[in-house]
Amino acid sequence: MTLTVLLAAGDGVFEDYDAPLRAAIAKQGLDAQLVTDAPAQTVDYIVYAPSSPLQDFTPFTNCRAVLSLWAGVERIVGNATLTQPLARMVDPSLTQGMVEYVVGHVLRYHLALDKPATSWTPVVPPLAQDRCVGFLGLGELGRACAGALRALGFDVAGWSRSPRQLEGIACHSGPEGLRAVLARSDILVTLLPDTPATTNILNATTLAHLPRGARIINPGRGTAIDDAALLAALDQGQIAAATLDVFRTEPLPENHPFWHHPNVTVTPHIAAATRTETASDVIAANIARVERGQPLLHEVSRHNGY
Structure with missing residues (x-):
């Protein structure tokens, strides 16, 4: 038939x-x-x-x-x-694209590639082992990205709604686990699904749990971040920079503050085609x-x- x-x-x-x-x-x-x-x-x-x-x-x-x-x-x-x-x-190609996007932007922040030298004063970045990359979301994409960064030597921690066990990665779940991952993340990657439980998971309260000067990379879902809270955290220096690939409204409106903020990098939903x-x-x-x-x-x- x-x-x-x-x-x-x-x-x-x-x-x-x-x-x-x-x-x-x-x-x-x-x-x-x-x-x-x-x-x-x-x-x-x-x-x-x-x-x-x-x-x-x-x-x-x-x-x-x-x-x-x-x-x-x-x-x-x-x-x-x-x-x-x-x-x-x-x-597999979608996963590989996401891995390349996340690793590329983590390395951009890790090596301070957005801040070219203006004088001959060496500023040596820490080694990967001394930089913690945290993940919110350890599904198929989160596991692949976390594993790739762990292979490069980064200290990797992750949070998921359901408990996970991944070799070489400190896995957490629950409210206390979320705070634990946020508190140690120099660079935070969000790869959560869009559910009522994950909407605005990064808000004024949770952003304050991150180390001052942390960087955020969000190629997951735009609803995971409270836009106003992130902009306030950026202006206050609590968050040093953010790379955002997904948004509540797409295309991102031309008058949205993310387009014009000096510490925000916008990419047009290209992380995982x-x-x-x-x-x-x-x-x-x-x-x-x-x-x-x-x-x-x-x-x-x-x-x-x-």
């Missing part, structure tokens, strides 16, 4: 994914047609981006899974009509798993929201 795979991901996406996704499906030995429109009851799988016009999943009574092209699922997981299993995107070839392989492999009676990889917990 030929499977019907509906690509519902918004304008322009079909053109990008048509050839690589067809090739990936064929490589899995599946007989499937990739479409952008079909009677709902005939659809076996939906390849999805939350920016899609498709918001009502009720008619798709025979759909076996919804496979997201995005790593973040906060814009879909709360959809009451979505009763089908949902898988988030965990793409999904690559069509590798993402197509992930999607096709998950379809093949379901067809073989195996569980989905990276299935989203509706209770946890990620």
Whole structure:
């Protein structure tokens, strides 16, 4: 039987994914047609981006899974009509892109590359082993980035909502654990999902727990930071600098203070882009798993929201 795979991901996406996704499906030995429109009851799988016009999943009574092209699922997981299993995107290329972004900006702050010398007065940075990089969020991306920095010799600590054990990384959870990680983080990286429990986790109170002069890197979710509190902490010198890739409103409005603050680096949500070839392989492999009676990889917990 030929499977019907509906690509519902918004304008322009079909053109990008048509050839690589067809090739990936064929490589899995599946007989499937990739479409952008079909009677709902005939659809076996939906390849999805939350920016899609498709918001009502009720008619798709025979759909076996919804496979997201995005790593973040906060814009879909709360959809009451979505009763089908949902898988988030965990793409090796996306992970590698995030690792390179985080390591690059950590090293920029660690080596003070934003402050070129103005005189022949040597200022030698500490070695990585004497600099603590803290992580909020130890999921797939957080673990990969933390491991890469640990391999470079940094003192790495991390906080997650659920307890974790990672070799060479001081792992914490709970309110006391959050304070412990913040208190020792010279550079803090936030890679948390967007949930009610993580909204504004960096606020006036928690920012004050960081060492004075700490740096922040946020390629996770814009809602993790209280914008006004961060700007105040920057102006007061509590936070020395921030690199921000994600924002509550995107594109970031032209009049937003982040654009003009001398100690803020804005990047336009580029830290972890999904690559069509590798993402197509992930999607096709998950379809093949379901067809073989195996569980989905990276299935989203509706209770946890990620």
